[in-house]
Amino acid sequence: MKYIEKLRNSGLRPTKQRLQICEVLFNTERTFHFTINELEQKIKDKIDNKISLATIYNTVHAFEKKGYLKQIPVNSNQTYFDTNITDHHHFYNLKDGNLIDLENSDVGPINIKKKINGKKIKSIEVLVKLED
Amino acid sequence: MKYIEKLRNSGLRPTKQRLQICEVLFNTERTFHFTINELEQKIKDKIDNKISLATIYNTVHAFEKKGYLKQIPVNSNQTYFDTNITDHHHFYNLKDGNLIDLENSDVGPINIKKKINGKKIKSIEVLVKLED
DNA sequence: CAGCTATTTAGAACCATTATAAACTGCAAA
DNA sequence: TTTGCAGTTTATAATGGTTCTAAATAGCTG
Numbered sequence: 001m002k003y004i005e006k007l008r009n010s011g012l013r014p015t016k017q018r019l020q021i022c023e024v025l026f027n028t029e030r031t032f033h034f035t036i037n038e039l040e041q042k043i044k045d046k047i048d049n050k051i052s053l054a055t056i057y058n059t060v061h062a063f064e065k066k067g068y069l070k071q072i073p074v075n076s077n078q079t080y081f082d083t084n085i086t087d088h089h090h091f092y093n094l095k096d097g098n099l100i101d102l103e104n105s106d107v108g109p110i111n112i113k114k115k116i117n118g119k120k121i122k123s124i125e126v127l128v129k130l131e132d
Numbered sequence: 133m134k135y136i137e138k139l140r141n142s143g144l145r146p147t148k149q150r151l152q153i154c155e156v157l158f159n160t161e162r163t164f165h166f167t168i169n170e171l172e173q174k175i176k177d178k179i180d181n182k183i184s185l186a187t188i189y190n191t192v193h194a195f196e197k198k199g200y201l202k203q204i205p206v207n208s209n210q211t212y213f214d215t216n217i218t219d220h221h222h223f224y225n226l227k228d229g230n231l232i233d234l235e236n237s238d239v240g241p242i243n244i245k246k247k248i249n250g251k252k253i254k255s256i257e258v259l260v261k262l263e264d
Numbered sequence: 265c266a267g268c269t270a271t272t273t274a275g276a277a278c279c280a281t282t283a284t285a286a287a288c289t290g291c292a293a294a
Numbered sequence: 295t296t297t298g299c300a301g302t303t304t305a306t307a308a309t310g311g312t313t314c315t316a317a318a319t320a321g322c323t324g
Contacts (some may be wrong), residue, residue: 009187012301013289013290013291013301013302014290015289015290015301015302015303016289017302017303018302025205026153032258035280036280037280037282039141043190051303051304052303052304052305053281053304053305054281054282054283054303054304054305054306055302055303055304057280057281057282058302061180065147071207073207073224074205074206074207075203075204075205075206075211075261077279077280077311077312078279078280078281079207079280087174087288091246091248091251092205093248093251093298094254095323101247102244102246103246106244106245106246107240107242107243107244107245108240108241108245109240110239110240110242110258111227111239111240111262112234112236112238112239113237113239114223114234114235114238116223116225116232116262118264119223119225119262119263119264120263120264121260121261121262122226122261122262122263123260123261124258124259124260124261125258125259125260125261126242126251126256126257126259127205127256127257127259128244128255128256128257128259129253129254129255129256130248130251130253130254131251131252131254132165132250144321145269145270145271145320145321146321147270147272147320147321148270149271150271150318151287164299167311168311168312169311181273182273183273183275184272184274184275185274185312186272186273186274186275186313186314187271187272187273188313189311189313190271190272199298208278208309209281209310209311210310210312211311214278265324266319266323266324267322267324268296268318268322268323268324269318269320269321269322270319270321270322271313271318271320271321272317272318272319272320273316273317273318273319274315274316274317274318275314275315275316276309276313276315277312277313277314277315277321278311278313278314278315278316279307279310279311279312280310280311280312280318281308281309281311282307282308282309282310282312283306283307283308283309284304284305284306284307284308285304285305285306285307286303286304286305287302287303287305288301288302288305289299289300289301289302289303289305290298290299290302291298291299291300291301291312292298292299292324293296293298293310294295294296294297294298
């Protein structure tokens with residue numbers, strides 16, 4: 001299994017559940033956005049055994065902490081995650097809450113001129129809200 | 133009262149509660165960021181009568197819909213609002229969750245090259261996450 | 265002033281997320 | 295292999311921000 005090493009290298013035990021969640025999250029043609037509920041549904045569809053909701057939350061947070069997932073800063077009642085961990089941005093369709101990737105190359109270079117004392121920039125994320 | 137007209141022009145009845153919330157939100161030297169809980173506390177400190185939490189939620193949402201407040205897209209368990217409704221951006225201090233304004237002039241012009249069919253850009257918001 | 269609709273209110277309901285604590289499991293050491 | 299233990303999983307309860315409800319109240323227009 002190709003995810004065993006990945007997990008072990010991060011100090012995460014390659015449990016059956018984590019490996020199955022890896023399959024759902026990372027063994028795909030394309031990256032995608034999801035909420036925990038959407039992921040839960042995807043997991044139900046793809047695997048036979050049940051993974052408890054608590055484990056899904058735990059795993060997603062563990063993966064996010066290790067940098068295998070990113071949280072998308074959007075105001076919604078649910079938290080959105082992204083399996084695309086490259087530097088990039090998002091369109092946010094206000095009508096239906098849909099998110100669309102916006103590659104770095106589709107946004108001019110962003111130069112933050114203001115500095116904050118003693119702080120480093122960890123990420124720069126652009127959210128482009130869309131309306132009709 | 134200077135807020136009566138503002139409210140009436142928006143189709144909102146200038147009730148005692150709304151006018152008092154206007155005072156707290158807009159009669160200030162500087163704009164500021166807040167969560168509903170923080171606003172509730174501020175209101176308690178500044179006025180004698182009680183305003184119910186439901187009214188605070190209703191009013192904040194009404195003001196946001198009318199464009200007198202902006203929601204700040206940040207992942208937090210609470211929703212952040214901003215009384216600064218000009219086009220601008222934010223630093224987000226990951227350590228303590230603090231938000232700092234980042235004026236448009238402190239960010240180079242942002243040119244979104246990708247177009248989405250049939251959609252208009254409503255806003256472009258940059259979130260700069262800070263770490264130590 | 266009358267009557268109508270918008271608004272306020274306390275409290276209940278909702279629901280995403282987190283906490284709990286008991287059962288289970290991967291794994292290293294013997 | 296077996297043992298022991300820390301790391302995980304699990305069902306369920308708890309939490310807490312937000313929204314809903316329905317009754318009381320308050321602007322506003324005629």
